[in-house]
Amino acid sequence: MTAITVSTAISTGRVELVNVRQRSLLVAKWRVLWVLALFALIAGSALLRIVYLGLFEGAPPTFAGLLPDRGDIVDRNGVPLARAFPAYALWYNPKVLGDGPPLVKSPAEVAAALVRIFPDEDVEALTARLAAGKPGYLRRRILPEDANRIHALGEPALEFPRENERFYPQGSMAAHVLGFVDAEGHGQVGMEQVYDRHLRDPATRGTPSVLSIDARVQGALEDELSRGMQLSNAKGAAGVILDVDSGEVLALASLPSFNPNLIDNAGSGNIFNRVTNEVYELGSVIKPITVASAIDAGVVTDLAKRWPAGPLHVGKFTIHDHENFGASLNVPEALIHSSNIVTAQVGDQLGGVRLKAAMERLGFNERPHIELPARGFPLWHKGEWPRLTTMTVSFGHGIALTPLHLACAYAALVNGGVWHPATLEKVAPGHVAPGRRVWTASTSARMRQLLRLIVSDGTGRKANAPGFRIGGKTGSAEKPGAGGYRKNALITTFAAAFPMDHPRYVVIATLDEPQGTQATSGQRTAAWNAAPVVGRVVPRIGPLLGVMPDAARDIDISDLRPLVGNGEGE
Numbered sequence: 202m203t204a205i206t207v208s209t210a211i212s213t214g215r216v217e218l219v220n221v222r223q224r225s226l227l228v229a230k231w232r233v234l235w236v237l238a239l240f241a242l243i244a245g246s247a248l249l250r251i252v253y254l255g256l257f258e259g260a261p262p263t264f265a266g267l268l269p270d271r272g273d274i275v276d277r278n279g280v281p282l283a284r285a286f287p288a289y290a291l292w293y294n295p296k297v298l299g300d301g302p303p304l305v306k307s308p309a310e311v312a313a314a315l316v317r318i319f320p321d322e323d324v325e326a327l328t329a330r331l332a333a334g335k336p337g338y339l340r341r342r343i344l345p346e347d348a349n350r351i352h353a354l355g356e357p358a359l360e361f362p363r364e365n366e367r368f369y370p371q372g373s374m375a376a377h378v379l380g381f382v383d384a385e386g387h388g389q390v391g392m393e394q395v396y397d398r399h400l401r402d403p404a405t406r407g408t409p410s411v412l413s414i415d416a417r418v419q420g421a422l423e424d425e426l427s428r429g430m431q432l433s434n435a436k437g438a439a440g441v442i443l444d445v446d447s448g449e450v451l452a453l454a455s456l457p458s459f460n461p462n463l464i465d466n467a468g469s470g471n472i473f474n475r476v477t478n479e480v481y482e483l484g485s486v487i488k489p490i491t492v493a494s495a496i497d498a499g500v501v502t503d504l505a506k507r508w509p510a511g512p513l514h515v516g517k518f519t520i521h522d523h524e525n526f527g528a529s530l531n532v533p534e535a536l537i538h539s540s541n542i543v544t545a546q547v548g549d550q551l552g553g554v555r556l557k558a559a560m561e562r563l564g565f566n567e568r569p570h571i572e573l574p575a576r577g578f579p580l581w582h583k584g585e586w587p588r589l590t591t592m593t594v595s596f597g598h599g600i601a602l603t604p605l606h607l608a609c610a611y612a613a614l615v616n617g618g619v620w621h622p623a624t625l626e627k628v629a630p631g632h633v634a635p636g637r638r639v640w641t642a643s644t645s646a647r648m649r650q651l652l653r654l655i656v657s658d659g660t661g662r663k664a665n666a667p668g669f670r671i672g673g674k675t676g677s678a679e680k681p682g683a684g685g686y687r688k689n690a691l692i693t694t695f696a697a698a699f700p701m702d703h704p705r706y707v708v709i710a711t712l713d714e715p716q717g718t719q720a721t722s723g724q725r726t727a728a729w730n731a732a733p734v735v736g737r738v739v740p741r742i743g744p745l746l747g748v749m750p751d752a753a754r755d756i757d758i759s760d761l762r763p764l765v766g767n768g769e770g771e
Contacts, residue, residue: 270365272399272406274379274392277449277627279409280416281370283379283393283461288366289348291340293331297357304358308332311356315339318350341384342366367393373460375419377474378412378453378573378625381461390472392625395572411627413449418442421741422452426710429734430456433715433725439475439604440734442742443707445612445698447628448621448636450571451706451746453477453605478575480601481711484678484727485539486696487597489648492532492544493614494559495551497644504532505764508543515589520545533764536651537659539675541596548595553586556595562639563613563620569605570622577603597676604694608709611696615652615672615704618645650758653701657758658765664695664732666740668750673697673708673735675727680714690714693727697735700748702756710734 274283295303304311308331309324316324319340330339339359343351348361367382380391388397392412399405426438442452455475473479495501507529513520526538535543548556560566560581568576580601582590593599605623613620618640621633628634640648652672655661660675676694679686694711698704715730717723724730743750 268403268407270406271367271382271386271401272396273409274396274400274412275409276412276414276416276419277451278415279411281409282375282412282414282416284368284370285365286368287363289343289345289361290338290364291343291348291351292336292360292362293339294336294358294360295334296336297360303334304331305356306354311354311359314354315351318347319343367461369461371416371420372462373458374416374423375414375453376458376461377455377472377476378414378419378450379461381464390474390575391573394574413444413451413625413627414453415451415745417745418742419452419454421745422738423454423456423458425734425738425741426454426456428737429710429712429715429730432718432720433712433730434718435712435715435730437475437713439479439709439711439713440738441476441604441608441707441709442738443608443612443623443709445616445704445707446621447633448609448612448623449628450623450625451742453625474573474575475711475713476604477569477571477573478577478603480577480580480603481692481694482598482601482678482681483604483607483692483694483711484597484676485541485544486607486674486676486694487595487600488536488539488544489614489652489674490559490563490610491548491551491556491595492536492651493640493644493648494556495547496647497559497640498551498555500551501532501547504761507531508535508546510540510542513542513545513592515545515592518589520592531764533651533654533761536674537655537765539660544596545592549588549592551591551595553588553591556591557586559639560594560600562637563606563610564622565600565602565606565610569603569609571605572625579603579606597678604709604711607694607696608707611673611698611707611709613639613645614648615645615698615701615707617642649698649701649704649756650761652698653756654758654761654765656697658762660728661695661697661732663728664697664736664739666736666743666750668752669739669743669748670700670702670755671697671735671739672699672701672704672756673732675732677726677728691725693725693731695727695731695735697739699739699743700754702754705748706742706746708735708738710738 269285271285273281275281309328311331312324312327315327316322351359378391380389380393382393383389388394396410422440422442426440430438438456440454443450453476457471459471510526510528510530520541522540522542526540530540530543565579568578590599609620609623618638619636620639621636655674656665656671661673664671664673674696678692679688680690680692692713693715697708699706710731712730715725717725721729
């Protein structure tokens with residue numbers, strides 16, 4: 202072989218070797234690219250699936266375990282009112298040791314040891330439960346340190362599984378608004394029941410449910426109602442604070458209350474809600490509603506007109522006042538003295554058809570409009586009202602309503618004449634539920650003057666907190682009994698709004714069977730017990746709600762003052 206031939210062969214071999222290497226590198230690169238593309242496709246598919254689940258099917262199962270077992274409920278400012286948290290329970294599992302004895306020690310010894318940890322348990326009852334050998338809860342909630350002490354007993358049959366519990370950080374505050382959660386994890390009675398599905402749904406339970414309640418205002422209302430009960434030895438109380446323009450409930454209290462953290466213990470009998478579920482004949486707080494309807498209908502056009510104030514005979518019945526106010530009264534005097542006689546005449550001239558129609562526009566013929574499940578149905582004459590019925594309803598007898606009905610009516614009375622349904626859900630600006638007109642704006646303006654006059658010159662003077670321009674009306678009604686009305690059992694109410702030069706909030710305070718005590722100068726009427734509650738509440742809540750006391754401001758009632766004297770009465 203020549204030199205040229207050898208050189209050519211060597212060169213050809215090198216070229217072929219280079220080509221093989223290049224092809225191998227090219228294949229490797231393509232394989233890497235395919236692997237990267239495959240990983241990118243998998244990651245993209247997973248990302249798209251997560252986005253799809255988040256947008257259309259709620260929280261992905263991967264994240265559901267990170268959510269609370271039940272959503273939080275908070276007040277309008279984000280203060281927690283109900284929360285879920287993990288806790289221990291005490292479970293008896295007698296089969297854990299197989300077919301042998303369920304316990305290492307005797308049931309009596311184990312029961313005695315458990316009672317040393319939980320002194321409120323009954324040793325005999327606990328011994329019987331352990332001896333019966335049936336699995337079940339011994340306690341639904343125990344502390345971690347208690348779980349450690351039980352573990353130290355060395356009894357395998359005593360287990361303490363982790364469970365989610367409902368906790369109410371504010372204790373009994375707003376209990377009738379919140380309700381409670383039963384042993385099966387379902388909400389009962391209050392907003393826990395209303396929001397039950399929302400609070401348990403993984404798609405929504407991560408977002409707190411926001412109420413219209415203001416925890417600060419709620420606390421002040423409960424505190425002053427409780428004080429009013431104690432000062433008058435009343436058996437119960439109810440109160441509500443309402444935004445007059447939106448219908449939002451800032452506070453709702455029924456006393457005595459209960460602790461939703463301890464619902465199985467004493468206090469569960471107080472679950473009944475006096476504000477939304479109990480109907481009362483509320484008495485003279487209805488009189489401004491009658492007067493407003495009469496002004497609106499043109500029945501009352503001259504407030505200076507005198508009306509006879511002597512006993513009013515209607516068939517076999519006689520309508521009278523609690524004291525003699527003279528031969529005649531005008532409408533402003535009738536309101537500040539709380540005259541049944543004059544108000545009955547106003548209602549009589551207005552007529553049952555028009556008075557009933559006004560009350561129907563206020564929702565007095567249906568259950569109160571609010572989210573709570575427990576809502577009482579009003580009691581009144583459903584057919585055409587006879588003359589006597591019209592006259593008695595005009596001053597607050599012959600019709601039974603909840604305090605919430607009254608709160609919504611007074612909101613319409615002072616806000617320009619528009620009724621709005623009450624709500625326990627925080628209302629976003631511009632999303633107020635549509636209302637319905639009950640009275641003209643001019644009638645509402647006149648009623649603001651008259652309500653302010655009652656507090657400055659009449660039966661509501663003990664509610665007159667300086668600078669807050671409160672207006673309102675007292676009402677003291679005898680409770681019905683088996684043999685008729687019980688003269689010694691009263692429902693006393695003060696229905697108020699503030700500030701009357703630009704009303705923003707309604708405040709209702711009701712006491713059930715207050716007694717004449719030293720603190721109330723021996724008096725049992727609303728002027729002496731319910732009105733002072735409002736007079737103490739408003740200065741506490743006003744600054745919290747942006748209403749500061751201002752002695753230089755007030756609604757102008759100079760045209761009414763010359764028409765009235767000094768007011769006494771309820």
